[in-house]
Each structure stands twice: as C-alpha cells, then as structure tokens.
Amino acid sequence: MKIFANTKNNEFHYEWVDENGENYLAKDGKRLDVELVPLGEGRFSLIKDNMAFMVNISNNEDGYHVRVVGDLFHVTVEDERTRQVKELVKAASGSKGEKTIKAPIPGLVVKIQSAVGEVVKEGEGLLILEAMKMENIIKAPFDCEIVEVSVSEADTVTQNQALIKIKGVE
Amino acid sequence: MFKKILIANRGEIALRVIRTCNEMGIKSVAVYSDVDRKSPFVYSAYEAYALGGKTSQESYLQWQKILDIAKNCGAEAIHPGYGFMSENAEFAEAVEKAGMVFIGPKAESIRTMGNKTAARTLMIANKVPTVPGTEDAITDSSEAQKVARKIGYPVLVKAAAGGGGKGMRLVEKDEDFIEAVEGAAREAKAAFNDDAVYIEKFVEEPRHIEFQILADKHGNVVHLGERECSIQRRHQKVIEEAPSSLLDDDLRKKMGEAAINTAKACNYQNAGTIEFLVDKNRNFYFLEMNTRLQVEHPVTEMVNGLDLVEEQIHIAAGEKLRIKQSSLKFWGHAFECRLYAEDPDNNWAPSPGVIEFLNPADGPGIREDSGVTMGSEISLYYDPMISKLCAWGQDRKQAMERMKRALREYQIGGIKTSIPFLIRVFEHPKFQSGDFTTKFIEEYTDSLFSEPQEFSEIAALAAILGQMEEKKKVTLNTPNSGSSKKSNWKTVHRRNAL
Numbered sequence: 001m002k003i004f005a006n007t008k009n010n011e012f013h014y015e016w017v018d019e020n021g022e023n024y025l026a027k028d029g030k031r032l033d034v035e036l037v038p039l040g041e042g043r044f045s046l047i048k049d050n051m052a053f054m055v056n057i058s059n060n061e062d063g064y065h066v067r068v069v070g071d072l073f074h075v076t077v078e079d080e081r082t083r084q085v086k087e088l089v090k091a092a093s094g095s096k097g098e099k100t101i102k103a104p105i106p107g108l109v110v111k112i113q114s115a116v117g118e119v120v121k122e123g124e125g126l127l128i129l130e131a132m133k134m135e136n137i138i139k140a141p142f143d144c145e146i147v148e149v150s151v152s153e154a155d156t157v158t159q160n161q162a163l164i165k166i167k168g169v170e
Numbered sequence: 171m172f173k174k175i176l177i178a179n180r181g182e183i184a185l186r187v188i189r190t191c192n193e194m195g196i197k198s199v200a201v202y203s204d205v206d207r208k209s210p211f212v213y214s215a216y217e218a219y220a221l222g223g224k225t226s227q228e229s230y231l232q233w234q235k236i237l238d239i240a241k242n243c244g245a246e247a248i249h250p251g252y253g254f255m256s257e258n259a260e261f262a263e264a265v266e267k268a269g270m271v272f273i274g275p276k277a278e279s280i281r282t283m284g285n286k287t288a289a290r291t292l293m294i295a296n297k298v299p300t301v302p303g304t305e306d307a308i309t310d311s312s313e314a315q316k317v318a319r320k321i322g323y324p325v326l327v328k329a330a331a332g333g334g335g336k337g338m339r340l341v342e343k344d345e346d347f348i349e350a351v352e353g354a355a356r357e358a359k360a361a362f363n364d365d366a367v368y369i370e371k372f373v374e375e376p377r378h379i380e381f382q383i384l385a386d387k388h389g390n391v392v393h394l395g396e397r398e399c400s401i402q403r404r405h406q407k408v409i410e411e412a413p414s415s416l417l418d419d420d421l422r423k424k425m426g427e428a429a430i431n432t433a434k435a436c437n438y439q440n441a442g443t444i445e446f447l448v449d450k451n452r453n454f455y456f457l458e459m460n461t462r463l464q465v466e467h468p469v470t471e472m473v474n475g476l477d478l479v480e481e482q483i484h485i486a487a488g489e490k491l492r493i494k495q496s497s498l499k500f501w502g503h504a505f506e507c508r509l510y511a512e513d514p515d516n517n518w519a520p521s522p523g524v525i526e527f528l529n530p531a532d533g534p535g536i537r538e539d540s541g542v543t544m545g546s547e548i549s550l551y552y553d554p555m556i557s558k559l560c561a562w563g564q565d566r567k568q569a570m571e572r573m574k575r576a577l578r579e580y581q582i583g584g585i586k587t588s589i590p591f592l593i594r595v596f597e598h599p600k601f602q603s604g605d606f607t608t609k610f611i612e613e614y615t616d617s618l619f620s621e622p623q624e625f626s627e628i629a630a631l632a633a634i635l636g637q638m639e640e641k642k643k644v645t646l647n648t649p650n651s652g653s654s655k656k657s658n659w660k661t662v663h664r665r666n667a668l
Contacts, residue, residue, distance in 0.1 A: 005630035008621040012630040016638075025634065036635035041527035041583050046632050053628050056583060057636040064636065065586075066629040070578035071622050072514060072590040073629035077637050104516030106550055110356055128353070132520035132554050134336075134404065135357055139517055 002080045007073045016079070098147060101138060101164045103157045107131030112153055118146045119169055126164050129157070143169050171487050172196055172247045175273070176240040177215070178261075179251030180230060181541030182558060183463075184211035187249045190479040191216075199245050201236055203229030205549050211541055217243060225551050230254045233261045237268055247271040247486055249479075253553070256462040257284050273486040275461045279436045283459040286330050287368055289436075293456045296435040298428050301447065301455040303370025311351040317369050318347055324372035327351050329358030329365075336361040338405045340372060375450035375607045378402065378457070379414050381429035382470045384481055385438045386491045393426040394470050394478075395500055399445075400608045401595060408588075408611070409595060410466035410506045412473045415566060415604030416448060425454055432459060441467075441482050465508070465558065468539055472504035472562045502562055503569040507577065509556045510588045511548040518588070518619070520554035523547070526584030531576035535562040535569070548585055556587065566604070570596055594618045 003025075005012045015026045025032045034048040036055075046053045056067040063076035078086065111128040114120055125137045126146075144166040151163050175191055176199040177184045184200060188211060191198040200215035205224050212218045219239045223229035230236075233255050240248055248265050250256035250273070259277040266272055274280070283289045287307050293300050302321055307330035308314040318325045318341065327350050329337025337358030339350035355365040382394040398414035399407040417425070429444040436459070443464050445457040467478050476493070484492060513521035528544045540557035548554055561576055563569030574596045577589055595618060600606050611618060 003634060005634055007626045007629060009623060010626050010630070012627055014634065016634075023638070025631070032631075034631055034635070036632060036639065038639065043527065043581070043583065044632060044636065046628060046635070048628065048631060053625070053632075054581070055628070055632040056581070057632055058583075064633040066632050066636075067590075068625040068628050068632070070580065070589050070593050071625055071629075073621055073626055075629050075633035077633050104513060104519045105522065111353070129519075130357075130360065132522070132550060132552070134406075134520065135353070136517070136519045 004078045004083060006076045006078075098165060098167050099141065099144075100162045101126060101141075101166060102160045103129060103163055104138075104159070105129070105131040105136070106159050107136070107157060109151050109153055109155045109157060109163075110135060112149060112151070114146050114149070114164070116146050116149055120144060120146065126166075127151075129163075138163065140166065145169050172271070172483065174199060174216075174243070174245045175247045175249055175483070176201065176236070176243070176245035177211075177249050177251060178230065178233070178236050178255050179249070179253070180206050180211060180552065181209065182211075182539050182555070183251035183253075183465075183541075185214055185541050186539055187251060187479050188214050190477055190483070193477075194480060194483065196483070199240070199243055201230075201239055203551070205229075205547070205551055209541060209546065210543050219243065224549075226254065233258070233264065237264055240265075240270060241268055245270060247273050247483075249273040249482070250462065252462050252465055257460075259284065271486050273440065273482050275439050275442060276437065279438050280461045282436045283442075283461050284331065286328065286458055289459060290456075292435055293432065296431055298432055298435070298456045299454060301370045301373060301457070304368045307366035307368050309355075309366055311348050311355075314351055314367065314369055315344070315347050319344065321369065321371050325369050326372050327354045327367050327369055329354060329362060330368055331358065331362040331364040331366070336405075337367065373447045373449045373455060375609075376400075376447045377414070377416055377606075378407075378445065378608050379416065379425070379448050379454070380443050380445040380460075380464075381426055382464075382467070382478070383429050383433045383438070383442050383444065384478075384485065384491060384493070385433050385440065385442070386485050387439050387488055388490050390491045391430045391433045391438070392491060392493060392495045392498065393429045394474055394476065394498065396422065396425065397443075397464075397466055397469055399466060400606055401601070401610055402608055403611045406508075407466060408508055409592070410469050411566075411569075412469040412504050413500065416452075421448075421452060421454070428454070428456070432456065440485050441478055465555075466506050468537060468558060468560045469504040469506045472537065472560060473500050473502055474498060502564050503566040504560060504562045505569050505573045506558055506560045507573065507592050508558055508588075509580070509592070511554040511556055511585045512588045512591075513586045514590065514619070518591070521548075521586045522550045522554070523585040525556075525582060527581065528583075529581035530557065531559060531579040533572075533576070533579070535572045536560070536576050537562070556582070556585075570602065591618055594620070594622070 001016045003014045003016050017026050037045045044055045046055050058065045066073045107129045110130050113125045120140045122142045124140050127138050129136050147167050148165040174197040177187045188198040197216040200218040201221050202212045221229040255261040259280040262272040263277040324342045327339040337354045339354045341347050341350045354367050359365040378399045379396050385391040396414050397412045399410045401409040432444045443460040446454045448454045511521045512518045525546045530538050537560040561569050561573035577593050
C-alpha cells in the first residue's frame with residue numbers, strides 16, 4: 001500500500017509492505033532500515049541506517065506534531081485511499097471552504113479589526129485577544145472574506161470558542 | 171544578617187531567592203496562590219503560607235495580606251523578585267513602615283524611575299543622554315499625534331507606568347497613530363491601571379544594552395558590566411547575553427559611568443538596571459531604569475561569578491558593598507533563553523497546559539533557572555515563561571554552540587514551547603556574527619518561524635511508524651484478541667478516512 005507523509009516543505013512517498021505476515025516500510029522498492037521504539041510519554045528512539053534520533057510525537061486534529069532533536073515538524077500521513085477521499089471532498093467544497101477561527105486560549109476580546117463582508121489578506125489582523133497578560137493578534141490564515149463575527153469587543157471567551165467565520169477568496 | 175526573609179513572588183524567581191537564602195542560612199518564607207500549591211518554590215521554602223485566589227489580583231498583588239503574613243511569621247525582610255510588587259513604591263513604603271526591610275531601593279527611587287517622564291527629566295538634568303520625545307505623559311491621543319508629527323516618524327508610544335513590553339507600540343505612519351495609542355493605553359490600563367502614555371523618537375537600528383548596578387546605603391555604586399537584550403519579540407526580551415558583541419572598552423566605560431551617574435542621581439540603593447539604546451552610530455541613550463532584579467540577571471552572574479541575590483541581601487542588611495569597581499573580573503560569555511509555553515499552530519500565542527514529561531538540558535556550562543517540574547501546570551493566570559536556560563562558554567562562539575546543544579537536548583512534553591524558534595535564532599548567520607538590531611525577529615520572521623529541511627524525512631518516518639504503533643495497539647485491543655476493552659477499530663479507520 002502506498003503511503004504519503006507531508007511536512008510543510010516536503011512530501012515523502014513510501015510503500016507499506018505486507019510480506020508473509022511481516023510488515024515493513026519501503027522506498028523506491030527497497031526496504032528501509034528504520035526502527036521506532038517507544039520510550040513512553042510520547043517519546044521514541046528512532047534509528048535509521050544506524051543514525052540515532054530522539055523524537056516526540058503528539059497528535060492533533062490536523063495530523064502529527066513531531067519534534068526531532070528540538071526541531072518541530074507538522075506531518076500529515078495519508079494512504080492511497082484516504083488521499084482519494086480527501087481529494088473528492090476538496091473538489092466538492094471548492095479550494096478553500098469556510099473556516100471557523102476559534103480562540104486559541106481563553107481571554108478577553110479587546111478589539112475586532114474586521115467586519116462581516118470585508119475581504120482581508122493572509123496575515124492581516126482579524127481581532128485582538130488579551131490572554132496571559134499579553135495582547136495576541138489573531139490573523140487571517142489565508143486571503144478570505146469575513147462571513148460571521150460571533151463575539152463582541154470586551155467579551156470574555158473560552159478556549160476553542162468560535163470567534164469569526166471566514167471564507168476563502170481566490 | 172536577617173534570619174528570615176519572605177519572598178513576595180512565585181515560580182522561578184521565588185525559587186531562585188529561596189536557593190540563596192538556603193545557602194546563606196536564612197529561613198525562607200513562600201506565599202502562594204491556590205494555583206501554585208504544587209509548585210516547586212512552595213515545597214522548597216522553609217515555611218509556606220496560602221494567599222488564596224487564582225489571578226495575580228487575588229493573590230500576589232494582595233500586598234496587605236502578604237505584609238500580615240510577613241509580620242506574623244517573624245520575617246525581617248521581604249524580597250519582591252521581579253514583576254508583581256517589585257516596583258510598587260507604596261508596597262516598599264508599607265514594608266518599611268511595618269518595621270521590616272524591603273530588599274530593593276527606597277520608595278522614592280522607585281517612584282522617580284517608575285514614572286518614565288520623571289526619570290527622563292532627571293536624566294536630562296544630570297546630563298545622561300536621552301531620546302527626543304515628550305517630557306510629560308499624554309492622555310489625549312490627538313494631542314499626542316501633534317507631538318509625533320513634530321518629532322517625525324517612526325515614534326514609539328509607551329505607557330508612562332509601563333514595563334515588560336506592555337502598553338508599547340511602534341508607529342511608522344501617521345494613519346496608524348491613533349489606533350496604536352488607543353491599544354497602548356488599553357493595555358497599560360489593564361496592566362498598570364494607568365492609561366497615560368508618552369511619545370519618543372524611535373532610534374534607528376537600535377540595540378538594547380543595559381547595565382547592571384549595585385549600590386549600598388553608604389553611597390557606593392558599582393556597575394557589573396552590560397547585558398545585550400536586542401533579541402525581542404512583542405517588545406519582550408527573548409534572548410540575552412553578556413557581554414555585548416557591540417561594545418568595546420571605551421564605549422563600555424562611558425556607558426558604565428552613565429549608569430553609575432543615573433543610580434547616584436536618584437539616590438539608588440540595592441540592585442538595579444539602567445537600560446540604554448545604542449544607535450547605528452554608537453550613540454547611546456537612556457531608556458529607563460528597572461528598580462529591581464531583572465529576569466536576565468543570570469548572564470551577569472555567569473560572567474562575573476557573583477550571586478546578585480546574595481549581594482541584594484547584604485546591601486539590604488545595611489552592609490557596605492563587598493566589591494570594588496577595580497577588583498571586578500569578567501570571564502567568558504553567557505546567553506540566556508527564555509523558554510515560553512507557546513503554540514506554533516496558533517501564531518505562537520501563549521499555550522497553557524500540564525508538563526507531562528520534563529528532562530531539561532544539562533552538561534558543561536549549562537544553568538537552568540526553572541520554576542516547574544513534571545506535572546506542573548502552566549496556568550492561564552500568569553506569565554507563560556517555563557524556564558530560563560543559560561549557557562556559558564569561554565567565548566561567544568562556544569557559549570552559542572552550548573546553547574544550541576542544550577536547546578536540542580531539552581525534553582519537554584505535554585505543552586508546546588518556543589524551543590524550535592530559539593534554535594532557528596541561534597542558527598541564524600546574522601545572530602551568529604553579532605550583526606543584529608532589536609528588529610532582528612521582525613526582519614527574519616520567515617526563516618525564524620519556518621520548518622527546517624534537515625530532519626524532515628526523519629519526522630515523516632516517525633509519524634508513519636508512530637501511526638502504525640497506534641494501529642497495532644488498536645488491533646491488540648479488538649475483542650478477538652481477548653482484551654476486555656471495547657474495539658477502537660471503527661473509530662481509527664473512520665478517522666483515517668476523513
């Protein structure tokens with residue numbers, strides 16, 4: 001079975017081989033010399049071609065957070081079937097559908113910088129949330145139109161509370 | 171010498187003071203909020219008293235309660251640490267009135283230097299160079315805009331009662347001015363209950379260099395050299411080093427003298443820090459004075475071997491300075507990194523949570539000042555700093571290599587941290603060559619917050635094999651395997667199909 005792993009900058013292709021009840025990972029038809037041993041608490045010792053690494057793996061809804069000797073990578077893993085399903089869903093919903101921006105942290109809405117119907121560029125501020133003694137600017141993840149603003153200035157919000165609904169614009 | 175000292179603070183700095191008290195044979199008293207009941211500083215102290223409450227306002231800012239505890243437990247002195255009550259003149263006065271010693275400057279010095287405009291006026295009178303700007307605080311934003319136009323952009327809007335980057339905004343264009351002033355005033359009101367701001371010219375290609383001073387009650391003042399704190403984000407220091415890669419002996423001597431003059435001008439006692447901006451032409455300007463121990467004091471300790479908390483205690487006890495300017499020795503180079511609980515998925519916003527695993531860095535030249543342990547919670551109620559990681563080397567290069575090694579070695583689980591970003595800074599050629607300004611992080615944001623190429627395949631393989639491990643566990647837990655647990659097979663495959 002083909003398997004794909006994406007980091008932010010790279011895509012890697014492998015095959016997951018089941019041979020007489022033994023499973024292993026291969027690349028370009030060659031078996032990979034790689035072993036992952038759990039150490040507990042999401043920590044693993046990984047040895048590839050006798051090169052040794054300490055890695056930490058944690059899940060989130062978008063894939064995996066993998067720390068390799070201090071560096072952090074976001075990795076998504078898909079096999080052929082999940083990739084096909086994803087592509088069908090994507091084709092049905094347009095390139096960038098609606099996304100709800102949620103509060104990353106409980107806090108106080110000090111300023112709303114965008115209004116319904118407004119089009120904002122990626123990286124522009126949507127609202128300012130004060131949390132843990134600092135003002136944090138919640139920015140647009142991509143070029144988008146503001147569909148709905150669910151909070152008002154001076155509102156106290158809980159973690160993951162919906163703040164603003166946006167829709168991707170081409 | 172004091173027999174018992176109360177520490178009116180929490181976390182790493184409370185633990186830092188407790189350690190010195192233990193070394194000096196002084197009994198330490200901790201006060202703690204409900205949130206901090208399990209914190210290391212509580213069980214490390216000789217005595218500990220509950221303040222109750224969760225927020226700073228309900229606990230560490232309840233100074234009458236803290237004073238009552240201090241009096242009732244027989245403490246002779248109070249160490250305020252940094253933040254909270256450390257620069258509160260009323261508190262310093264109340265401590266002295268209650269017959270105890272405030273381990274810090276006199277209230278009058280805190281008042282003078284805490285009010286940024288009063289401090290500027292005093293500096294101008296004492297011929298210490300200052301940045302052009304308003305003499306007085308401004309509460310009317312359109313009035314402030316006139317001043318900004320007169321000085322010329324870029325300008326800095328700063329809270330008169332400010333500190334720690336709160337209530338500070340850089341304004342590059344006239345049209346952004348009003349919103350920046352309103353934001354700064356709001357932040358200042360929330361943090362210091364005072365929305366007055368003042369305006370000053372933004373120094374071009376600035377470097378933030380500060381001098382540590384010690385002053386006793388007998389008029390003796392020494393400076394302990396400089397710290398460079400130019401690597402800042404959201405106006406908060408992220409990395410500090412001693413000495414600065416910019417200064418030569420001549421400039422160091424001039425700035426050191428200016429720092430001593432500043433301390434003398436406000437009759438300063440105890441440990442303090444004079445912050446300067448140095449521009450591209452190596453002119454330096456007084457920025458402000460911090461009338462307390464600073465977060466970044468360990469880098470100074472690492473290059474001169476002193477224990478600043480111990481010196482603070484000796485000074486507060488009325489002793490003469492135990493060191494002379496001429497006898498001070500400096501060796502090597504030190505860095506400090508502030509490790510924050512921050513979430514890279516959320517624009518590096520503070521990220522509270524529980525530390526599920528912790529194995530800090532160690533080895534030659536490494537010092538860690540931390541207030542947390544395994545199971546500690548980084549709560550919503552306080553600053554998201556986890557720890558201060560320091561590295562010493564015989565020269566800047568060795569200190570830098572050690573810090574990089576330590577950052578890569580640092581193992582922490584359960585919360586997200588700023589470690590990947592700090593590694594990027596230490597790998598950056600401009601940082602390595604000492605060629606940077608306070609805008610370093612802004613200028614190189616893309617590369618500092620990006621995902622590196624190296625190790626990306628290792629991460630990919632780890633994720634795939636990690637997923638297989640998960641699936642194996644699920645398979646072992648199916649009913650056919652004899653396990654009593656309910657099967658996760660459907661859940662896992664449905665999730666994979668999404």
